[in-house]
Amino acid sequence: MQPIQGxxxxxxxxxxxxxxxDFYTQLLGQRLVKVTVNFDDPGTYHFYYGD
Incomplete structure (x- = not known):
């Protein structure tokens, strides 16, 4: 079995x-890819980050 690589x-x-x-983009260096709302709770944002 292969170990998980990421x-x-x-x-x-x-x-x-x-x-x-700010935390994910400035501190961790991720880029904000997409912003939507949470499908179960439309009052909550759903952020997508990438490296």
Whole structure:
């Protein structure tokens, strides 16, 4: 069996959308790929990041 070489995706909930974007883009160096809303809770953003 091959060891896992990385992550496919990660799901995280956050209370402050701007702080979430700042953390992933500025601190971790990810790029914001897409912004939608959560299908189960349309009042919650769903951010997609990539490297």
């Amino acid at each position: 992550l496919h995706h990660l799901t995280v909930m956050a209370s402050d959308p701007q702080r979430n974007i």
